[in-house]
Amino acid sequence: MAAPPPSSPSPPAAAAAAATQQTQPQTPFYELVKGNSGLEKVLLRGTRGFSAEVYLYGAQVTSWKNDHAEELLFVSSKAIFKPPKAIRGGIPICFPQFGTHGNLEQHGFARNRLWTIDDNPPPLPVNPAIKSFVDLILRPSDEDLKIWPHSFEFRLRVALGPNGDLSLTSRIRNTNTDGRSFSYTFAYHTYFSVSDISEVRVEGLETMDYLDNLKGKERFTEQGDAIVFESEIDKVYLAAPSKIAIIDHEKKRTFVLTKEGLPDAVVWNPWDKKAKAMQDFGDGEYKHMLCVEPAAVEKPITLKPGEEWKGRLALSAVPSSYCSGQLDPLKTVPPASTLERIISLVNEFDQWTQAIRALVV
Numbered sequence: 001m002a003a004p005p006p007s008s009p010s011p012p013a014a015a016a017a018a019a020t021q022q023t024q025p026q027t028p029f030y031e032l033v034k035g036n037s038g039l040e041k042v043l044l045r046g047t048r049g050f051s052a053e054v055y056l057y058g059a060q061v062t063s064w065k066n067d068h069a070e071e072l073l074f075v076s077s078k079a080i081f082k083p084p085k086a087i088r089g090g091i092p093i094c095f096p097q098f099g100t101h102g103n104l105e106q107h108g109f110a111r112n113r114l115w116t117i118d119d120n121p122p123p124l125p126v127n128p129a130i131k132s133f134v135d136l137i138l139r140p141s142d143e144d145l146k147i148w149p150h151s152f153e154f155r156l157r158v159a160l161g162p163n164g165d166l167s168l169t170s171r172i173r174n175t176n177t178d179g180r181s182f183s184y185t186f187a188y189h190t191y192f193s194v195s196d197i198s199e200v201r202v203e204g205l206e207t208m209d210y211l212d213n214l215k216g217k218e219r220f221t222e223q224g225d226a227i228v229f230e231s232e233i234d235k236v237y238l239a240a241p242s243k244i245a246i247i248d249h250e251k252k253r254t255f256v257l258t259k260e261g262l263p264d265a266v267v268w269n270p271w272d273k274k275a276k277a278m279q280d281f282g283d284g285e286y287k288h289m290l291c292v293e294p295a296a297v298e299k300p301i302t303l304k305p306g307e308e309w310k311g312r313l314a315l316s317a318v319p320s321s322y323c324s325g326q327l328d329p330l331k332t333v334p335p336a337s338t339l340e341r342i343i344s345l346v347n348e349f350d351q352w353t354q355a356i357r358a359l360v361v
């Protein structure tokens, strides 16, 4: 698809904008612009300066910014924007295979194929407040059919909500005409940007069963409290809850991840040795990222011809004190930094009270 001039809205976005113009005169458009190495990317702009970027290569979200223009996703400074290498960071899509759970290349081929903009997607129930979104589609090429002999339509909608929330909705349809079902595994391989991995904890996965990729995919049960990080981790948590929180104490920020249609959740950080071994990843960058990936790994999804599956990821970033502990009502202890602040406020109040009393008496 030919790219329009960098600052002009693409035709479907312009049409959508025109359709909603009466109720929403400030409707943000999406724009199609040239990104790294000349690869095309879609810019989504929300209200109050929220934004996101999606490369057509891999349908990969590579940027999600809040209203202070702070980047919330991690993309490696050494990421290679050149097919067939997948872009290191953002939200790669793993399909039709997660990891090494099958005979295909690691994480399947969707992340290193060129997707196209879907001008006319089948209707998808949406929050009418969402004005900034794009629909992308992937169909298998003849080459793809040789390595995975199934016809499919993979539609992805990336949307930026009015509060800056980012959502990805995948719809995968079996379009085989020979009556055959197919099965696949899947993940939204989300790289979160964090201040310092040793200051991060993940809530929602404690006591879950997991497959440990570092121990031959053996099954274990997570012990104790929230997950904290002191070394390499590569685990597939099974039947994980629909909400997971990633709490960054230093940044005082909590990412809330909500997933639908995706039972599992992968947690990955390569740590120092593996980081050094990766060509497209800086040696110390493992300190500033954490992957928490809504996924369907343990039980592959099977679709009969004509059937469609939907899997959704929604992300929001909120101040830490707001969210911590709320995933589990039994764990309402605020983080140490919040407790310290409360104590210091109480002390300050006490000092003021004493000063006022001294003046009055």
Ligand SMILES: O=P(O)(O)OC[C@H]1O[C@@H](O)[C@H](O)[C@@H](O)[C@@H]1O
Pocket (backbone or CB within 6 Å): 086, 099, 106, 107, 189, 213, 234, 235, 266, 268, 293
């Ligand atoms: O280097 P890749 O193919 O992008 O994969 C990165 C990591 O992705 C994670 O999802 C896997 O659990 C890890 O095993 C893997 O190493």
